[in-house]
Amino acid sequence: MPDPGDDVVVSSARPSRAGQFRFGASGRAALILVALAASAAFAAEERPAASTSRPESREAFVTNQPGDSVSVVDLESSKTVATVVVPGRPAGIALSRDGLHAYVTAPEAKGVVEIDTAARAVTRRKEVGDGPLGIAVHPLDGRIFIADWYRHRLFVLDPATLDVIREVEVGQSPSGVAVTHDGSRILTADRDSDAISIIDAKTYERLAVVGTGGRPFGVSISPEGTRAYTANVKTDDVSVIDLDGYREIKRLKAGHRPYAVVEARGRIFVTNQYAASVGVFDAKTLEPLRTIPTGGYPEGIEASRDGLAVYIACWDANTLERIDTATLTVTERIPVGEGPRAFGKFLR
DSSP states (O other): OSSSSSSSOOOOOSSGGHHHHHHSSOOOSOOOOOOOOOOOOOOOOOOOOOOOSSSOEEEEEEEETTTTTTEETTTTTEEEEEEOOOOOOOOOEOOOTTTSSEEEEEEGGGGEEEETTTEEEEEEEEEOOOOOOEEETTTTOOOOEEEETTEEEEEOOTTTTTTEEEEEEOOEEEEEEEOOSSSSSEEEEEEEEEEEEEEEEOOOOEEEEEOOOOEEEEEETTEEESSEEEEEEEEEEEEETTTTTTTEEEEEEEESSSEEEEEETTTTEEEEETTTTEEEEEEETTEEEEEEEEEEEEEEEEOOOTSSEEEEEEEETEEEEEETTTTTEEEEEEEOOSOOOEEOBBBB
């Protein structure tokens, strides 16, 4: 499949794990295999107050793309407690509203897989498009949205049947998908159009196309729902987008090949694949705060429900890593399967 940063088709037949097929890794660039030292304590600045309204996330469901599996991680014990086999190079992931199911895109199998999160087993499979990648779930009615890289479409699936009930034309090579918290709008990061599409979730009308930095890949919504963020892998930056005015308001300089981005506790976190780090920005001032060393090739990222931590999947280190959002340090490194990607919302 194409790399989000290069105009190249990467074959799955690779002689070494480091160069295997994946979204997000360059077919021509050498891998950065450097494991950087753990961060020192981040002091001498005011800490945002922690939210206590929702409990800490309990489990993580991490897609392992070359491993053809999903690792189930108990976040309390910091251990992988189960492995679910998912053929087809699983990449994208989203959880149902009640947390009872995980939906996983399998690009090489051209389909979506449903996992029972309690039984930790595959319950259904369905063919969808030619290159399903990003995936998201509607927060109110459970509709499933899948970005198809090759067909340049957003597929809408009925969660009861996994049947496609609508196809929506978006930009070129859509990757990440996000839904606003009120369920009113769907966003796709259209990599080869250097833009995002904003779609009415009721009528499926394409409301706006907003330009971003080069080749946006991951897209997310701020906690208050007024902004979107994209990680732009070509221009090494993050686009901050006003969802009321449908415009880009700033670009934040990130590390080499940013992949995905999330906001938690008043801070913006972006995974920098080739820099083996997570960049941190103040969400209010949009000024940089810190760069946190991580395992090699950090990719998927999500904040825990209480905002006390963000979790990142590090492809080359085969780890799920926990960053404390107050101290801005890596506090845990949990072994998972081969080539973890966790592209989407993977915490339950």
